[in-house]
């Protein structure tokens with residue numbers, strides 16, 4: 263089962279939910295096929311991702327993935343974040359990846375077994391990548 | 397008469413998924429295929445297959461006869477003339493054909509109003525919306541209420557738009573509501589009436605003449621037939637004056653380097669090599685359904701739907717959508733308080749072998765409209781959808797309901 267206690271706890275986490283009024287970047291992401299939507303609010307400190315919050319809704323996997331992502335990327339440089347995002351994607355797509363970079367993202371490794379759920383996991387990561395590359 | 401289904405005809409149902417007996421409740425998306433239909437298709441491919449209408453050799457003539465027999469079966473099924481039965485790739489193509497051909501023939505023009513309903517599948521929304529942008533016709537809607545239901549009052553209110561064309565679903569793929577088509581015809585006496593029969597036709601024998609339909613589209617794969625084949629019924633006098641949708645081989649009469657004249661109907665709407673085995677297979681599927689009997693099928697599905705609604709209503713953590721009355725057939729959409737539909741569907745599949753659909757069911761505006769009536773603390777803009785067909789049983793419903801109880805316990 264992909265719904266481990268740890269993932270369920272992350273799905274229910276409230277800490278990163280909400281708007282940031284003066285965010286430097288706001289990015290909306292959507293999974294057209296299922297209707298899941300998130301909006302990421304990003305605050306930078308120079309080259310670092312200083313704070314991230316999100317609004318939106320979706321399944322437990324996409325919500326937990328968003329919370330874990332925010333926990334992992336906060337305080338990292340944009341370059342580091344892009345590297346982590348690539349490895350997270352590689353992990354879930356069954357390609358080679360560097361486990362050392364991922365921390366709690368590794369909780370989602372099993373999601374790769376369910377092709378229909380991969381996009382739930384990837385929604386926040388894809389949205390973040392687009393936000394950083396703009 | 398009770399429905400007599402031979403479960404041997406549906407070997408898929410004997411397979412296990414995730415170690416559980418498969419409970420297939422995603423029939424609104426597509427149905428399973430009876431083995432006899434598949435076997436006959438194999439026989440056709442091996443013994444009678446060739447291109448149709450062209451060569452004079454034996455295989456070509458067998459294939460042509462089989463293809464035209466399928467057309468005859470469909471025509472008889474709908475009480476239409478064979479020349480009014482056009483084979484398409486499915487309901488989606490049927491609507492696209494109707495909209496484009498009506499525009500090209502000047503039957504639908506700038507300034508005209510097309511009346512749709514808010515309960516439409518994207519297939520009966522997007523073609524109209526997009527082409528209205530290029531051709532300047534207007535679109536109005538029959539509104540759904542907070543349960544996603546089209547009431548007779550709402551249908552009547554549509555009259556004020558004086559629509560030239562009314563295009564509505566016969567049976568909602570989200571709410572399960574069967575639309576009162578007789579009433580729609582009565583209210584819009586002079587309009588061209590297009591009906592999206594993708595969900596209705598698999599459950600009900602329609603008489604297009606009796607109902608006064610001008611166009612009807614449906615898909616074979618939702619009624620035991622193969623994928624990639626569907627039907628457009630069109631009223632003869634309209635089809636005759638309509639410009640074709642696709643151009644190419646087979647649909648022509650004479651071609652020079654400058655000019656083209658068209659073949660007669662229905663051939664002028666069937667350009668290029670058709671899905672020959674698909675068409676023939678759809679004919680076999682129809683034979684199969686007719687042998688079971690549409691009356692028995694309808695009764696079986698109605699009984700099961702009633703049971704499904706009854707059992708789900710007992711779960712206080714479940715919110716149901718749609719009419720929940722006699723007009724509610726086969727398809728039941730619901731949500732589990734506090735658990736996202738994808739999670740519900742995933743766990744039902746993994747732990748209980750139950751296949752249901754989750755998401756917006758290609759009807760985003762309708763699913764969003766359900767938010768108006770929700771009592772959930774957080775409406776997910778999607779639903780879980782269970783849909784029953786001829787091979788489902790009360791036991792299937794029980795497995796799902798038990799699954800929902802357990803799942804609610806796990807997720808809290």
Ligand SMILES: Cc1ncc(COP(=O)(O)O)c(C=O)c1O
Nearest residue numbers: 486487488517519569594595615
């Ligand atoms: C009401 C309705 N209309 C149209 C369609 C489109 O059918 P198809 O995808 O076979 O073209 C569907 C299928 O999901 C449907 O449920």
